[in-house]
Amino acid sequence: xxxxxxxxxxxxxxxxxxxxxxxxxxxxxxxxxxxxxxxxxxxxxxxxxxxxxxxxxxxxxxxxxxxxxxxxxxxxxxxxxxxxxxxxxxxxxxxxxxxxxxxxxxxxxxxxxxxxxxxxxxxxxxxxxxxxxxxxxxxxxxxxxxxxxxxxxxxxxxxxxxxxxxxxxxxxxxxxxxxxxxxxxxxxxxxxxxxxxxxxxxxxxxxxxxxxxxxxxxxxxxxxxxxxxxxxxxxxxxxxxxxxxxxxxxxxxxxxxxxxxxxxxxxxxxxxxxxxxxxxxxxxxxxxxxxxx
Numbered sequence: 001x002x003x004x005x006x007x008x009x010x011x012x013x014x015x016x017x018x019x020x021x022x023x024x025x026x027x028x029x030x031x032x033x034x035x036x037x038x039x040x041x042x043x044x045x046x047x048x049x050x051x052x053x054x055x056x057x058x059x060x061x062x063x064x065x066x067x068x069x070x071x072x073x074x075x076x077x078x079x080x081x082x083x084x085x086x087x088x089x090x091x092x093x094x095x096x097x098x099x100x101x102x103x104x105x106x107x108x109x110x111x112x113x114x115x116x117x118x119x120x121x122x123x124x125x126x127x128x129x130x131x132x133x134x135x136x137x138x139x140x141x142x143x144x145x146x147x148x149x150x151x152x153x154x155x156x157x158x159x160x161x162x163x164x165x166x167x168x169x170x171x172x173x174x175x176x177x178x179x180x181x182x183x184x185x186x187x188x189x190x191x192x193x194x195x196x197x198x199x200x201x202x203x204x205x206x207x208x209x210x211x212x213x214x215x216x217x218x219x220x221x222x223x224x225x226x227x228x229x230x231x232x233x234x235x236x237x238x239x240x241x242x243x244x245x246x247x248x249x250x251x252x253x254x255x256x257x258x259x260x261x262x263x264x265x266x267x268x269x270x271x272x273x274x275x276x277x278x279x280x281x282x283x284x285x286x287x288x289x290x291x292x293x
Contacts, residue, residue, distance in 0.1 A: 027051050029222070043263050052220050052263055054200060056102075057109040057126035060159050064122065064267050070113035074144055078105050079137045085168040094168070098129045106137045107162070110145040112152070116271040118278075121149040124159040127201070131163035134206055138166075139176025142210060146183035146194075155193040155274050156184075160211040164204015177209035184213045193277045195270060198225050198248070198257065216273055217257040218266070219248035225257070 025034050029051025039046070043063065044053040055063075061070055078095070085091040099105050107129035112121050123145045125132045142158065149156035165173040187194050196214030200223035207227050219225060226246035234241055244250045251257045261269045 025053070028053075045263055050221060050262065052200065052222060054127060054161070055263075056128065057104075057124040057159075057161075060124045061109060061113070061122065063263070064124075064157070064159075064270070065113035065115055065120075066117065070122075071111045072109060073111040073148070074141050075105065077137045077141060079135050079169070081168075082136075082172055083168070083170050085170075087168075091168040094130060102126060102129045104129070106141065107132045107134070108138045108141050110141045112148065112154075115157075115267060115274070118271065118274050119152065119154040120157055120274070121145050121152070121154060122157045122159070125161045125206075127161040127163075130166065132161045132206075133163055133166035134173060134176050134204075135166035135169045136172050136176065139173075139179050142176075142180050143183045146180070146187060149194075150183070150187055150190055150192055153190070153192055155195065155277070156187060157195050157197065157270065158210055158214075159197045159199060160202040160206050161199045162202060162204065162206040162211075164206055174205065177205050180210040181213060184210055188215070193274060195273060197266070197270075198223055200224050203227065203229065212256075215277070216259075218259055218261050218269065219251065219257040220263055220266075221248055221260055223248045225251055 023036060025036050025039055026032070027034055027046040027049060029046055030049035032046065032048045034046065034048075039053070044055050044059075045051070046053070081091045081095075083091075098107075104126070107127075108123055108125050110121070110123045112119065114120065123142045125138075146156055165176070167173070184194055193216075194214050195216045195218065196211055198211060198217060198219040200220065202211050202223065202225045204227060207225060211225075224246055225248060228236075230241050230245055242250070248257060248260050252260055259269070
């Protein structure tokens, strides 16, 4: 009975054909096969290598804001089709498909809330909605959120996740770079804190505007952050780029971001920064305990 004594090889991920696909997730960092449920409990951070999976705007809202404090604003705004743009499909059809897929009308979620009891206004981008691209509505919602923060004199947070300006809207999309930057300039003049959180990816016109205009720039580990993509740059300058170019760690080394923060410590770190900016240290919380949350 040799078959009884024969060592059995461990089951490979590709052999688990009878297991539903939504049960396991393969880590792009280390290749480990992870249970989705346990991964979600760890805020979609690989427990083995720390790789940060992309998460949705709603998940960032739940992660950053106190339960029940968020009031979503401007949910009625929808993109028009000023150019009658058509590529493989009509722009209007793309908008409709994205709205059905994501369950909301645009690539950004905005509104006031509280972070460890600190009143804030947030704008959180969702990469699932046409690559988190910035069109007229995204720019308008971010501008309105910035003006609300200015009016209430409370900190403004933007979580960026975008492929850049939305080409289907042409110059109307590019105008949002100036619109959002102007609002942030007013916040700066009024000494209202603005913290920019950079996630994977943050590229194109978003990087060329509000994403890199923060008083503090926080990046998640391994996030792609840049204007043009590495392949475009290499083809333009005819040179090979350094290893890790445009990743969070490279940008931190070259002074483009202020700190890389694990998603599991993001809320506590932001609370620490805001208390420092506001010169408010609650008696029950030290800087060390806040950063560890």
